[in-house]
Amino acid sequence: MALSIKDKVVLITGGARGIGAGVVATLSDAGAHIMVADIGIQSSAETSWNYALAGDDEITQLRKAYPQTGTCHVDVTDPDSCVAAVQATVDQFGQLDVLINNAGIVDSGPIETFQADVWDRIFAVNSKGIFLMTQAALPHLCKAEHPCIVNTASIAGKQGYPNMAAYCGSKFAAIGITQSLAAELAPQNIRVNAICPGMVGTAMWLEHLLPSNATSDSQKEAEFAERMAQTIPLGRPQTPEDMGEAALYLITAANVSGVALSVAGGFEMQ
Numbered sequence: 001m002a003l004s005i006k007d008k009v010v011l012i013t014g015g016a017r018g019i020g021a022g023v024v025a026t027l028s029d030a031g032a033h034i035m036v037a038d039i040g041i042q043s044s045a046e047t048s049w050n051y052a053l054a055g056d057d058e059i060t061q062l063r064k065a066y067p068q069t070g071t072c073h074v075d076v077t078d079p080d081s082c083v084a085a086v087q088a089t090v091d092q093f094g095q096l097d098v099l100i101n102n103a104g105i106v107d108s109g110p111i112e113t114f115q116a117d118v119w120d121r122i123f124a125v126n127s128k129g130i131f132l133m134t135q136a137a138l139p140h141l142c143k144a145e146h147p148c149i150v151n152t153a154s155i156a157g158k159q160g161y162p163n164m165a166a167y168c169g170s171k172f173a174a175i176g177i178t179q180s181l182a183a184e185l186a187p188q189n190i191r192v193n194a195i196c197p198g199m200v201g202t203a204m205w206l207e208h209l210l211p212s213n214a215t216s217d218s219q220k221e222a223e224f225a226e227r228m229a230q231t232i233p234l235g236r237p238q239t240p241e242d243m244g245e246a247a248l249y250l251i252t253a254a255n256v257s258g259v260a261l262s263v264a265g266g267f268e269m270q
Contacts, residue, residue: 002252002253002254003146003251003252003253003254004031004252005027005030005031005032005098005248005251005252006030006031006032007031007032007033008032008033008097008098008251009032009033009035009089009093009094009095009096009097009098010027010032010033010034010035010097010098010099010100010251011034011035011037011085011086011089011096011098011099011100011137012024012027012034012035012036012037012100012102013037013038013074013076013085013100013101013102013103013129013133014037014038014039014076014102014103014104014152015034015036015037015038015062015100015102016036016038016040016041016058016059016062016071017038017040017058018240019102019152019197019240019243020036020038020100020102020103020240021058021062021240022239022240022241022242022243022244023100023102023240023243023244023247024036024062024066024069024244025065025066025240025241025244026241026244026245026247026248027244027247027248027251028066028068028069030248032098033068033069033070033093034066034069034070035069035070035071035072035085035088035089035092035093036062036069036070036071036072037071037072037073037074037085037088037089038059038071038073038074038103039073039074039075039076039103040058040059041059041071041072041073041074042073059071070088070089070092070093072084072085072088072089073085074103074133076101076103076125076128076129076132076133077121077124077125077128077129077132078132079132079135079136082129082132082133082135082136083136085133085136086133086136086137086140090140095140095143095144096137096140096141096144096147097141097144097145097146097147097148098147098148098149098150098251099133099134099137099141099148099149099150100149100150100151100152100247101129101130101133101134101149101150101151101152102152103125103126103129104125104126104152104154105121105122105125105126106122106167107122107166107167108163108164108166108167109163110163111163111165114165114166118166119166122166122167122170123166123169123170123173125170126167126170126171126173126174127170127173127174127177130151130174130177130178131177134149134181137149138185138190141190142188142190146189146254147189147190147191148190148191148192148193148250148251149181149185149190149191149192149193150192150193150194150195150247150250150251151174151177151178151192151193151194151195152174152194152195152197152243153171153174153175153178153194153195153196153260154167154168154171154174154196154197155196155197155198155262155264155268156168156171157170157171157172157173157174157175157194157196157260158172158175158196158260158262158268158270159268171196174194175194175196175260178192178193178194178258178260179258179260182257182258183258186257191250191254191256191257192257192258193250193256193257193258193259193260193261194259194260194261195243195246195247195250195261195263196260196261196262196263196264196268197238197242197243197263197264198232198237198238198262198263198264198265198268199231199232199237199238199264199265232264232265232266233265233266234265234266235265236265237265238263238264238265242263243263246261246263249261
């Protein structure tokens, strides 16, 4: 029998836009209480990257669409910031049942010219961030009924791609961390799983991975959809809502742990 998510408290990092926003929408509609922790909630030098991260517009839209959703700043590479985000969640909602480690960044390029500081930043967010957020959340998850952790990995964590060594490496690490934590935390009844998105039309893809001469967002999205229709067996790109459905499944599947669930329209198969 599936577990209920109604009135459960969920903390999601990187939840202000893209995949995170899709997960927020699905879980909110299912009755969960959500705390969105995002680096864009407090602008700083760390919010700059090679494509736009969440900003004031996305955060305003989120608060308008889901006024009961809490928001707080987090830098998942900073241990103190992770602890503060967890504490903000407990202060507002009284408990923590589910942690979703969704914050992530990407860069690409040939290994011979790839910058070491960019490599370090990708691993710090995509891999170390899971460690730091989990460590901060564990004291509260241990008190919850049916607690779980869901990490956003990638199909790029299951297969390497040219010019993507840093990103693929960080996502392979995310899957390894997921499996290790699933084994380690099982005696405490904490389930740990990962979602492996395929091609989702977020800023990561539209502004970086598939460069285009298009001058508008609608043109970029149309080009992306056309490319994906030719690439993905099911004939369409994945959506943030698809990832929300996957997250809801993993949160409510009482006997599923250690899984890296591909949501890729058949593009990645095992």
